[in-house]
Amino acid sequence: MDALTSLQIVELQRTLLDLQNELQQLLERTIDSSKAVDLDQPIGRLSRMDALQQQEMAKANREGHQRRLKLIESALLAIKQQRYGECRRCEEPIGYLRLKVRPESPFCLACQAQIEGGA
Numbered sequence: 275m276d277a278l279t280s281l282q283i284v285e286l287q288r289t290l291l292d293l294q295n296e297l298q299q300l301l302e303r304t305i306d307s308s309k310a311v312d313l314d315q316p317i318g319r320l321s322r323m324d325a326l327q328q329q330e331m332a333k334a335n336r337e338g339h340q341r342r343l344k345l346i347e348s349a350l351l352a353i354k355q356q357r358y359g360e361c362r363r364c365e366e367p368i369g370y371l372r373l374k375v376r377p378e379s380p381f382c383l384a385c386q387a388q389i390e391g392g393a
């Protein structure tokens with residue numbers, strides 16, 4: 275796998291900044307929907323369960339977005355520190371094609387597979 279060229283880094287940085295913006299806005303917009311359901315509210319049992327379920331989903335979504343935002347932030351930091359594109363586990367280049375799909379990836383494909391496989 276080849277290390278990134280400076281042009282590729284510039285391009286990926288732009289993608290990361292766009293993603294960061296998008297996620298921040300998304301998180302801002304969904305603050306209300308993940309707020310605790312008021313159980314004292316006089317709503318029926320079914321609609322209360324609906325509300326709880328929707329709240330759970332909104333919360334899970336937000337947590338996913340927040341996790342991704344953290345990865346994006348550390349990728350942007352890595353660009354500043356000139357170690358972007360390097361796998362944090364084996365220190366091999368992650369590869370441009372993989373970063374093009376997920377520019378926030380902190381690991382190369384092989385390490386990611388091992389981490390997800392629990393090895």
Ligand SMILES: [Zn+2]
Pocket residue numbers: 361362363364365366381382383384385386
């Ligand atoms: Zn690796």
